[in-house]
Amino acid sequence: MFTSAITGSIQHFFTIIGLVSVTFFMIPKLAVYAFVVIPVAGIPIFQFGRKIRRVRRGTQEAVADINSFLHETLTGNKIVKAFGMEAHEKKRFAKKSRKIFKLEMSETKVKVLSSPLMEFLGGLGIAFIIWYGGHQVIRGTYTFGTFMSFLLAVGLMYEPLKKLSKLNNAVQRGMAAADRIFDILERKSDIIEARAPVPIPAGTHRISFEDVSFQYDQTPVLQNINLEVAAGEIVALVGMSGGGKTSLVNLIPRFYDATRGRILIDGIDVRQGTVEGCSHIDP
Ligand SMILES: Nc1ncnc2c1ncn2[C@@H]1O[C@H](COP(=O)(O)OP(=O)(O)OP(=O)(O)O)[C@@H](O)[C@H]1O
Ligand SMILES: [Mg+2]
Secondary structure, eight states: OIIIIIHHHHHHHHHHHHHHHHHHHHOHHHHHHHTTHHHHHHHHHHHHHHHHHHHHHHHHHHHHHHHHHHHHHHHTHHHHHHTTOHHHHHHHHHHHHHHHHHHHHHHHHHHHHHHHHHHHHHHHHHHHHHHHHHHHHHHTSSOHHHHHHHHHHHHHHHHHHHHHHHHHHHHHHHHHHHHHHHHHHTOOOSSOOOSSOBOOOSSOOOEEEEEEEEESSSSEEEEEEEEEEOTTOOOOOOOOTTSSHHHHHHHTTTSSOOSEEEEEETTEEGGGBOSSOOSSOOO
């Protein structure tokens, strides 16, 4: 968007400004009539741009979805086979790719439609200028030469105008991508750094859980856990799948915060420790 659209549009913009000034300088009255068309042409450009932006956002979401789906099923292909889920996964994939196909098609339709419409409106404008201006030449309001140079200036505007309309499509595509990127960049983390964070250097530490309870949303995963692990001690957590082993371990590096209770590393509450990596990592 920045490399092509912005640089290109500045150039086209100035070309159009220059040509419009020339036409107003030559035959002001005819120029006023002729440029009534431009705002009219602006409406579809604007509408198409909006539609493209909306569709593009959908496409990007669908592509992200299919990518994570592929990652999951391809890395887990043995599990898919072991459970005989090939047909099921194929169906899911087909559904997701059909969605992308539909979105791409509607974007293509808008793109393909926008150019003939612009040409049609441009043609109407030129036809009007020739009809009206020609009459004036016959009447002798101005010379044939003046009229021809006016017509040439209007004709030269055609290419930059068409390119500007295409550029708008490109800008809208870029804006849709930017929307998604900023959605993520502006998301606030639930994990908040303490006001005066204490660095916890790498090494062996004593870890204590004090009456820790934890839940992701509604259902409790851990309840009143009390655990002491001495520095260098190895502890094995054993239990059924979904029992909360990974969740318990995830609380130590603060991937999540405990709902109740405290977790201490060498007596320091993990919520007091630095979240961002220490710059001086001590091996
Ligand atoms: N990110 C998450 N968001 C919501 N719920 C989660 C999340 N991760 C795990 N859970 C739920 O929390 C519970 C505990 O899951 P956890 O992964 O801690 O179990 P586990 O003991 O590590 O299981 P496994 O032996 O399969 O690794 C499960 O009911 C699980 O569905
Ligand atoms: Mg686990």
